[in-house]
Amino acid sequence: MEKKIFQKARPVFVPGMEAKPDTLAAFRCNFTAQPGKTYKLAIAAHTFYRAYINGVFLGAGPAPAPFGMLKADRYRLEGLKEGLNRLAVEVIGYVPSENNYATHETSCLIAELTEENKVICATGDAGFTCGLLTQKDCEAETLSFGRRVPLEAYRLDEAYTAWRTGAIPGAAACRETGEERIIRERGTAMPDFSIREGFRMLGVYSLRERPEEWKAQSWWESDAYISRCGGKGMKRPAYEDSLLEDTVYEGRLEEEKGTDGRRIYKLSGHEAPAVLEFVMEEAETGFIGIAFSSEGPVTVDILWNDYLDGRGLLPVKADNVNRVIRLHSEGGSFAFEAMEPHFMKYIKVIFRGGKSVSLDWLYVRTYHFPDSPASGFVCSDKEMNRIYEGARRTLLTNSLAFFLDSPERERGGWAGDSYWTGRAASMLLSDTTLERSMLTDFLAADYSVMQEGSFPACCSGGAGKIRA
DSSP, X not given: OOXXXXXXXXXXXXXXXXXXXXXXEEEEEEEEEOTTOOEEEEEEEESEEEXXXXXXXXXXXXXXXXXXXXXXXXXXXXXXXXEEEEEEEEEEEOOOSSBSSSBSOOOEEEEEEEETTEEEEEBTBTTOEEEEOTXXXXXXXXXXXXXXXXXXXXXXXXXXXXXXXXXXXTOEEOEEOOOOOEEEEOOSOOOBOOEEOOOEEEEEEEEEEOSSOOOSSOTTOOHHHHHHTTGGGOBOHHHHXXXXXEEOOXXXXXXEEOTTSOEEEEEESOSSOEEEEEEEEXXXXXXXXXXXXXXXXXXXXXXXXXXXOTTSOOOSEETTEEOEEEEEEXXXXXXXXXXXXXXXXXXXXXXXXXXXXXXXXXXXXXXXXXXXTTOOOOOSOHHHHHHHHHHHHHHHHTBSSSXXXXXXXXXXXEHHHHHHHHHHHHHHTSOOHHHHHHHHHHHHSXXXXXXXXXXXXXXXXXXXXXXX
């Protein structure tokens, strides 16, 4: 490992769970901050992480890396409290066998906190504890053919977020995974994590069954995959929602403004599933966030897409992606943010049950390469200006630490596509770091299985061996 990134930290995970597919692990480290001191966090993980300081979002990552490697992110911790502070990290470990965006490797976290460059907490020592978050239901249908992992489904309770500032249920000492991985710097700018809100409501509806017949199993779902994800008991939220269409709302809707100025939508008196539909000003790549409450048990489905079909309906199964997040609670108030990034302009929120329910906040936390003021274009032709802005936004939403094939279906980096997007980034963003990072990853990856000595077809995905 490169000592300049991690001085003491070693890869760890929940004991005995690093090779188990589709786990959601929690890691905690408490530390004491002193005024005037500088505190930094270096962190890497497989497959993905999300970090909080004192329950407040810090960042998400890491950048994908070739087989046998991890890329590290660095954070300067601002606004710490004098005295006790709490670092919380969620790691989703897919251990995927088919994925164009992640390597087929076991799960791990490597993290290190420093005070004035002196290590005060590191994975592999007693400072970190860990445990499994059991609220994630991993026996659900596949996200997409390019990322054959379960779509996000959760059973929400108080413990789902309470551990970020409290205790992890069943906390234990972390165990070293025993796998050495080459650690590299991220090599590109950190993502834009801006909050996008201010959705415009398009309508409120009830749902009824559609007359068409749909096939539940998607073409990419092998028998082996279905067996891993619950077999006949596998949940199919996208299939269930594809059988429904909008009809006249039969309940009561109340709108009011909260103390923070956000609009609150309260639904009551509905028997059939109730829907609120929203549109963003511009399509965006990011993590969908929601705050809601209900008087009784409720199932909340969040659907999204960047377009409407010919009937003005939001397609839930489109472009080989199952576009649903399912949340269930027995009642109460909850805040949730997805761990998987998606690309959307339209969002539907479906409430099943709940007697009376309230949508208190809907937002998207962006997750793409940051825009840069280093370049720009404007002319007297308004249509040409719109084309330029559309091209620029398209490039940004398909860029992270390399050029993505698509913002959600695969998120892989294909060599043929990136030949052109590399030139686009140079022209539209005056930036070549993404292309350089992607070429470095290609050179570090194993050779193509189709042609020895050539680049692999897809960057930072699949299986392989270390060549760097």
